Amino acid sequence: MKQEHFRAWEFAAFSAVTLAALCLCVCVGSVNISLKDTLLVLKNAVAGLPQGNATASTILLSVRLPRVLCVALSGASLALCGAAMQGLLKNPLADSSTLGVSSGAALGAVVAIAFGIQLPALPIAGTMGTAIVFAFASMLGILALAYKLDYSLSTNTIILIGVVFSMFVSSAMSVVITFAADKVQQITFWTMGSLQGSSYFNAAVLGVTLLLCGGVILLQSRELNAFAVGEDTANHIGVHVRRTKLLVLIAVSVLIGVCVSIGGTIAFVGLITPHGVRLLVGPNHKRLLPASCFSGMIFLLLADLIARTILKPVELPIGVVTSFIGAVVFVLIFYRARKG
């Protein structure tokens, strides 16, 4: 039998590339800090020694490092969610955005901004909380509607409802903006999405969420394999179909809610990464899911690096970069798939 799990060397290779991308993104930024200074700052930070160069150490430790961590964790989360949805719905075009979860989460964040729902100590906690609640609520709404329409909760039903739901959300967002005219500036800025101002706290929240929800998703690898072969197959071989769906969808909505509230809606990562990864490691979720995590990190890290540095000191929105790269890669993949 062919090996199903990640081989040790594959694991090492993915880790090494991810680590290299992480290092590159810490060393290169909008402000030039020499490699020597960077290493010195990191050495002092690890050893707990006082920092000689205050500006360099602040930029590296307070600004760049937390942002790079947030970017990496967001990339991993988005790609993992994309891979899980594509397996669950047996649809290579499925993603949290096609399901309506991202738009639901974004609506939640906009509502929080519009009506000033926030905790005094942590400005982001309000938007994050409502984004998760809305992502989860949209998931429940989509599921409830789907169950009403279709007992077996088929792929087509979910995607159709997701599309309809996204449209509904975008009109609801317009209504919210109309009612909160004084907050329109904030809402406009928010919907453009930015990973600027990422903190270690954000990274920790993302990390814990990824650990919990990602863990749930990874434990469903075998079930996701069954779904990817076909929902009937999953049913016939004894998968608890509805429980698996619910578990995966809940884990995805929580992850998406947290990601959207921290970095806004970032397009294409969840859609494109699992596609590329499947070409490398095959469709088996025992390999696909961890590989998607690593690749999502690498993809988003590099996209963010471009966004930060290409026009420095000006920044590009990261979504512009991911959409651009994503579209090109997508065309390449389809071209190769057609030829092959």
Next chain:
Amino acid sequence: MLEVKDLSVRYGQHTILDRVGFSVREGQWLMIVGPNGAGKSTALSAISQTAPYTGKILLGGRDSAKWKPAARAKYVGVLTQNHHVGYSFSVGEVVKLGRYAHSAGMFSAKNSDDAQAVERALEITGLTAQQGQNVLTLSGGELQRVFLAQVFAQNPKLLLLDEPTNHLDLVYQKQIFSLVSQWLKQPGRAVVSVVHDLSLARAYGSHALLLHQGRCVSQGEAKSVLRAENLNAVYQMDVPAWMQGLFAQWQGE
């Protein structure tokens, strides 16, 4: 092994199955026959709990609805007609999914029973050499063999076949049916299948259930159910004459 009482299935105003009852014992091969829309496949879906129904379905004496999915899968295996695999899984990976219900818990990665069962299933179906092949490159007949291997690896006691040879050419029809009848020879097993082809039903079935517009017209031993008077009434034509006419061309070859 299987007992069905008062099985009814309704979708809105439509009644697909109307108070159907039958039972299957060890060693039997029950053929469910009838014209299109008679409710044949729906009956199988109800037994595998993929369609809502009213009535009772007992598996080994216990209410099928109360079984946990994994436990039910160890008792009942299903093979349906059309397969469209979503991604480029290998033959081995698809067959191995059949062991899902058997490998208890999420952490038992290695299980020699599983590996053996998969090997055996691949061997029986003649797929050992192809186990690394991408299923998207297989023909319909080969793919059906892969799913038969999957259900063999699942090792159920009751096998449900839903028109498993539709759209398959004769070579594969013969292969699938002889593999299933081979499988049935082991003690403690039974087969229920839905077929269109009345000749196949007569050739392989020990018992038969004739459905028409959701109701049971006749049931019992295959030879007594699949008789001219029953079939002609249901199909509204002279079935034996049509069949004989078809086969007469081959005489003297």
Next chain:
Amino acid sequence: MKRILALILALSLALTLFAGCKQEDASAQSGAITVTDMAGRTITLNEPATRVVALTASDCEILYAIGAGETLVGRGEFCDYPPQVSEVESVQSGYDTNIEQIIALAPQVLLMSTMAQSEAQVKQLEDAGIRVVVSDAKDIAGVYTAIELIGKLMGKEADAAAVISGMQQTFAEISANPAGDGTQTIYFEVSPLEYGLWTAGSGTFMDEIAVMMGLKNCFADVSGWAEISEEQVIARNPDYIVTVSPMGGADFTPEQEIMGRAGWETITAVQNAAIFNLPDNELSRPANRLADGAKLLYDFITAQK
């Protein structure tokens, strides 16, 4: 029904023709007002406008400043100064500019910025007999031009000139006795960190005001309005920070939010608490209140020393 529709159509057509004739007559008269707007278009009015719709907040402010506030019959939804402007009917602006609503208000003049107009929209309005005037100031000189332009349209040239000279005087006082010596740096924060930092680069009125105070804009190398990297702000280490962001809540002010940012403690402005908040858009709109904003900022900086 169809006949009535046709009748209405014919009537309205006749009316526009009639209006067209009248217009030509008027331009021949000596009392006609002819102006060139800030998109280079020539606009003629036969008498000062008495009904005006202004879509941008800055144009509303200018109208009130020259004493023509009562001519305002419609305003863009974001106009909020002076307070009495909120009593004027609000009109959708920007991408969703509500042409029907503007036509229903029957103004003689519509003031809008180039950002808000599409050619099709302008044509529709002009077909309805409304003169579209573009006011689009990017710098202080542009603000003077806009005030002059609006003054002329309203027949309030003298008031406009007074407003301009008032502004010029304030600016002159500031530059005569600059708060800085050209070495201190200032950073303008237009949007807060959470949404990505936007700042004012060279070619903006904020940059001009910094220069006249003897301060150096940290991001003078960036042109116009742009999103810049957080690490750049820390590396450039401004002596003063000005925020015009709408951030803040009941429990904390935008200044506190900036002071509390991780990594910003190395910035001189944060160490000295030299952060100034202008919450009422004195410095963010190209209108007459720029002088007030400049004065407030000037007083803040001189008080810091």
